[in-house]
Amino acid sequence: MKMRLTLTRKRSLLGLLFISPWLIGFLLLFLKPLIESIRYSFNKLVIDPTGFKLESVGWSNFHNALFVDPNFNRILTESVLDMLINVPLILFFSLFSAVLLNQKFRGRAMARAIFFLPVILASGAISAAESAGLINLVGNAAVAEDMARTAQFNGAAIVDLLVHAGFPISITDYIVEAVMRIYEIVRSSGVQILIFLAALQSVPTSMYEVAKMEGATGYETFWKITFPMVSPLILTNIIYTIIDSFADSPVTQIIKETAFTSQNFGLSAAMSWLYTLAVSIMLLLIGVAISRKVFYQN
Numbered sequence: 001m002k003m004r005l006t007l008t009r010k011r012s013l014l015g016l017l018f019i020s021p022w023l024i025g026f027l028l029l030f031l032k033p034l035i036e037s038i039r040y041s042f043n044k045l046v047i048d049p050t051g052f053k054l055e056s057v058g059w060s061n062f063h064n065a066l067f068v069d070p071n072f073n074r075i076l077t078e079s080v081l082d083m084l085i086n087v088p089l090i091l092f093f094s095l096f097s098a099v100l101l102n103q104k105f106r107g108r109a110m111a112r113a114i115f116f117l118p119v120i121l122a123s124g125a126i127s128a129a130e131s132a133g134l135i136n137l138v139g140n141a142a143v144a145e146d147m148a149r150t151a152q153f154n155g156a157a158i159v160d161l162l163v164h165a166g167f168p169i170s171i172t173d174y175i176v177e178a179v180m181r182i183y184e185i186v187r188s189s190g191v192q193i194l195i196f197l198a199a200l201q202s203v204p205t206s207m208y209e210v211a212k213m214e215g216a217t218g219y220e221t222f223w224k225i226t227f228p229m230v231s232p233l234i235l236t237n238i239i240y241t242i243i244d245s246f247a248d249s250p251v252t253q254i255i256k257e258t259a260f261t262s263q264n265f266g267l268s269a270a271m272s273w274l275y276t277l278a279v280s281i282m283l284l285l286i287g288v289a290i291s292r293k294v295f296y297q298n
Contacts, residue, residue, distance in 0.1 A: 037269045037272060037273070038269075038273070039054065040054070040265050040266050040268075040269035041061055041062070041266060041269035041270040041272075041273050042056060042057065042058060042059070042061070042266075043055060043056050043057060043266055044056075044057045044060075044061075044266045045263075045264075045265045045266055057266065061266045061267050061269070061270035062270045062273075062274065064267055064270070065267060065270045065271045065274055066274070069267070069271075071254055072251075072254060072271055072274075075250045075251055075254055076251050076274075076275065076278065078250070079245075079246065079249045079250060079251050080278070080282070082245070082249075083242060083245045083246065083282075085181070086181065086184065086185065086188070086241075086245055087238060087241050087242060087245065089181065089185050090185055090188050090189050090192060090241050091192065091234065091237055091238065091241065093185050093186070093189050094189045094192035094193045094195075094196055094237065095196050095230070095234075097115055097189065097193050097196075098193050098196030098197045098199075098200055099196075099200065099222075099226070101115065101193065101197060102197060102200045102201065112193075112197070115189075115190060115193050116190040116193070116194065117190075188241070188244065188245070191240065191244075192237045192240065192241060195233050195236060195237055195240075196230060196233060196237065198233075199229070199230040199232075199233040200226065200230060202229075203225065203226065203229045203230070207225050207229075208221060208225065211224070211225060228295040229295070231293070231294045231295045232294050232295075232296060234290070234294070235287065235290050235291060235294050238286060238287075238290060239283060239286075239287060242279070242282060242283060242286065243279070243283075246275075246279050251271075251275050252275075254271070255268050255271045255272050255275065256268075258271060
């Protein structure tokens with residue numbers, strides 16, 4: 001007799017099927033290096049004529065990373081602060097752009113491709129070519145100085161305008177910071193825009209038709225229908241943006257330099273685990289806080 005699977009079991013099996021490539025890759029490729037990094041974080045790598053060996057140092061590497069190294073704490077704090085500034089800006093820009101791109105207009109496909117173009121330009125191949133000098137996206141030194149002076153002038157003009165308009169200093173600083181980071185925000189928003197577009201297109205059109213028949217305004221329709229229906233993807237985009245912001249931050253650079261330039265692999269491993277712990281705590285706190293406000297349609 002065949003065993004009938006319930007809907008819940010079918011969904012669970014489907015979920016396992018989707019994560020199976022990642023799970024297999026983790027077990028075969030990442031599990032052993034992960035265990036080795038834990039070993040290295042509690043040991044010191046000593047090279048001798050016969051090869052190398054690990055000498056146990058206990059928690060010394062973690063102590064050195066937190067209290068002895070002059071740069072790690074500062075760079076980690078700056079990365080966290082940058083993340084706290086960038087994530088709300090990226091989410092707002094992504095949702096705003098997705099709502100616009102979800103409208104019907106001529107050239108919509110081209111507009112969507114243009115918004116995703118910064119993701120391609122920020123790929124590893126383009127970044128490597130730029131850093132190696134093969135691609136010069138800025139120009140010569142005179143052009144770079146002109147761009148810097150223009151940015152400073154625009155920032156001062158924005159501050160003067162907002163202050164005279166009566167905005168508080170904290171809001172003024174945040175808006176100016178957002179304007180100065182506009183390239184970084186646009187470059188980091190391509191994937192989030194696609195996710196929001198998929199969420200917007202999954203909202204039943206019948207809801208909008210009923211709201212229109214009831215006389216709801218566009219503002220009411222957005223906050224009563226669109227925003228609640230895409231709120232699960234807001235949580236997804238927040239988690240993705242936080243991880244993406246930490247993936248190529250100055251912290252990863254100092255960890256790499258500690259390992260391969262200073263040849264201090266134990267300290268580098270300890271920094272990596274402290275970095276992982278900080279990111280995990282932030283993801284846990286933000287995920288728990290926002291998941292309570294997420295609307296899930298049954």
